[in-house]
Amino acid sequence: MSAPHTDVEQVEAANTAFYEALERGDFETLSSLWLTPSDLGVDESYHDPADAGVISCVHPGWPVLTGRGEVLRSYALIMANTDYIQFFLTDVHTSVTGDTAIVTCTENILSGGPAPEGHDDELGPLVGQLVVATNVFRRTPDGWKMWTHHASPVLAENDREEGDETPG
């Protein structure tokens, strides 16, 4: 696509770059797309009681991961256990307010694990998943960076009846 102009276009380009880095297993690019306090001009040697720019991440069915160490380790683990993954994003909605943007989207995921022992030329079994994500981005001098990512499984109607009665 042509170079993005509006805030919404720039945020959606950053969101797309995030999923493309996951599809390629490109850990360096993925890491560079996550916010760091220094992106905000915060001296990382100073303990900020407001934890400005501290990132968090929830993978489907997981507890919360907080801080670059936990979050990036989880992606290293996921990449090590994923030989193939493709995201088909639908229902992408972006809300930009000042220097923060929220993207919600449906991740239609097709993924495959490592090949079975002794079948290195094969893919592991492919698994499809329906996941929804809320991605929060922060404007930085180096572009929009991800501040938090929360992804969760969309449960089938019959699995959902209890959820239907449970806020949170």
Added chain:
Amino acid sequence: MSAPHTDVEQVEAANTAFYEALERGDFETLSSLWLTPSDLGVDESYHDPADAGVISCVHPGWPVLTGRGEVLRSYALIMANTDYIQFFLTDVHTSVTGDTAIVTCTENILSGGPAPEGHDDELGPLVGQLVVATNVFRRTPDGWKMWTHHASPVLAENDREEGDETPG
């Protein structure tokens, strides 16, 4: 508690007020805690291509709900189907950057549905749930208001192995 002073204290007070309104089934207060474009000085008759201040919500296992109409209707439905609900919040972490704050927390939920037919003096069966939430708040002249809420079930380890290999 005493009046909150710092941004973090004010944000965590708004987060607590949100769950207390749910526990009381107080729809008016709950509605007032969600951001509106007018909180941001946006003329709601103007279509903002950036959708500034447009809210979104994901209940555990649900798809994304976008805009005050969908979000508030979901809470009216949930309140109508919930006679009792208590949130025990743990692992509360807050990151404030400028006029935006992200709160992550674990919602230890105990809830009960309506009483069985003809037993109006009883509670329905109580259900416990382990849920994690990412709540994004925006600073407004009227205090911190919720811009997005994403809650998801924490799945047991054996249910999670697939999730362990699946980013999103």
